[in-house]
Amino acid sequence: METNFQFPAADHVKALRGFNRFYTQRIGVLAPYLDSELSLTEVRVLYELAHYSPQASQPFTASALAHELGLDMGYLSRILRRFEVRAWISRKPAPLDARQSLITLTQAGYTAFAPLQQRSRDEAAALLGTVAADQQSAVIAAMNTIQHALEPVVLAPKKPVITLREPQPGDMGWVVQQHGEIYAREYG
Numbered sequence: 270m271e272t273n274f275q276f277p278a279a280d281h282v283k284a285l286r287g288f289n290r291f292y293t294q295r296i297g298v299l300a301p302y303l304d305s306e307l308s309l310t311e312v313r314v315l316y317e318l319a320h321y322s323p324q325a326s327q328p329f330t331a332s333a334l335a336h337e338l339g340l341d342m343g344y345l346s347r348i349l350r351r352f353e354v355r356a357w358i359s360r361k362p363a364p365l366d367a368r369q370s371l372i373t374l375t376q377a378g379y380t381a382f383a384p385l386q387q388r389s390r391d392e393a394a395a396l397l398g399t400v401a402a403d404q405q406s407a408v409i410a411a412m413n414t415i416q417h418a419l420e421p422v423v424l425a426p427k428k429p430v431i432t433l434r435e436p437q438p439g440d441m442g443w444v445v446q447q448h449g450e451i452y453a454r455e456y457g
Contacts, residue, residue: 296396303388303389304388305388310340310344310348311348311351311352312385312389313338314340314345314348315352315357315378315381315385316382317338318358318373318374318378318382319374319379319382319386321374329371329372330363330370330371331345331349331369331370332369334372349372352378355378356375356377356378357375357378358372358373358374359372360372360373361373
């Protein structure tokens, strides 16, 4: 896979790290999130569950959620277990793979999430409200520029495409031979 990595200048790295510190402090990421007992990650998991569309192509399983958020499966599992104890989620076996569970937010989960969603909107409005009206569009445009510039970095690498060809003369004989050799090796 070809990458287009350009090693950044040290002062650019320093500037990005400085902005990250400024922004996370400004939006209160390190404070109790949205004046709740939940962590930022827990609120984000609730958000994803609340905004999941049943018409989506992927069923919402723990592994799909972990992939979407870039979370460790063990960490996500503990979060989901806490949500289950609070009756915020329900699980049912996936129709195609009973080892997977389809996760949905319950009415109690939506009820718990609603005030967090409103507080998040209020905090975003309050933050933007500190910016002069004529500069708000420029701030949003700058955020869009950053998001679009960094999007390719956050996307998961494409999986290689595997194409099977039609069997050629001798292929089936090779398969039978390999089967015999593996069987003999594993079972004597």
